[in-house]
Amino acid sequence: MNPEKPNNVSSFDKVKKQMKWKRFLAKKWFFPAIYLLAAALIISVAWWYQGTQTKEVNQSLKGEKDTILPVERPPGNPTDDDMILPIAKGAAQKTVTYYEEASPQQQREDSIVKYANSYWPHAGVDFARKDGKSFDVLAALDGKVIRVEKNPIVGMQVEIQHESGLITVYQSLEDVRVKEGQMVKKGDILAKAGRNQFEKEAGNHLHFEIRKGKQAVNPEQYLKNAK
Structure with missing residues (x-):
């Protein structure tokens, strides 16, 4: 039969972990790094979406034939x-x-x-x-x-x-x-x-x-x- 750990030890461990996390958040580089990471993620998603749309447009255009519109000359200008x-x-x-x-x-x-x-x-x-x-x-x-x-x-x-x-x-x-x-x-x-x-x-x-x-x-x- 194993004896249970005292409650005060468990509370101390929790407080210790919270203090470490607060010190980590207090670092000057933390939030800028988060912002840069978020910006990079947004740009990557935008590029992926744009590339997907361009590919779909190109594929749809491949099935279409070029249309040559007739050139209309102004009236009164004979050739x-x-x-x-x-x-x-x-x-x-x-x-x-x-x-x-x-x-x-x-x-x-x-x-x-x-x-x-x-x-x-x-x-x-x-x-x-x-x-x-x-x-x-x-x-x-x-x-x-x-x-x-x-x-x-x-x-x-x-x-x-x-x-x-x-x-x-x-x-x-x-x-x-x-x-x-x-x-x-x-x-x-x-x-x-x-x-x-x-x-x-x-x-x-x-x-x-x-x-x-x-x-x-x-x-x-x-x-x-x-x-």
Whole structure:
């Protein structure tokens, strides 16, 4: 039979433990250390939560396809794609096309002009009526008239510069109605189809060119959707 410990010994032990804990709490570094530990714990939880949310968002986005929104241009700001034929619908027919090296042989031969005992590749598109009569020549696109002059070979000609930098050229004209510096809208009447010396046998016709820089380019690439 073991004798029980006196009650005063047990009370002393409790008091001793309490004193040790109070001395521990009285240390200057104790509470700052607690604060730092709590802050580190909060930051760790925040990082973990943020990483979890980011992962969930990324996984949800993987199943979605990119959506390309159409670019809407402001009204009244036409582009080269808005180009129209330089004649009214049904007013004339296309008679000579642009000379392309890659075209079939017969088409290349039809796109060569003989002038002054020399052969010249056709640099544009010609329009004429079957009955040989004149017709209205229209601006193919909005722009500024930068040249109106009479050339002894190609006849009266008008040049219009457009916002993109392209220049449309209208030759073999008569009864010109525009002036240099004038702003025109597509579809405005510029002149009447007339005659010139370069394509004398063509009679009344319009010779239409498109120039990019100083180089003539095939008008068909801009007129393919024109109405």
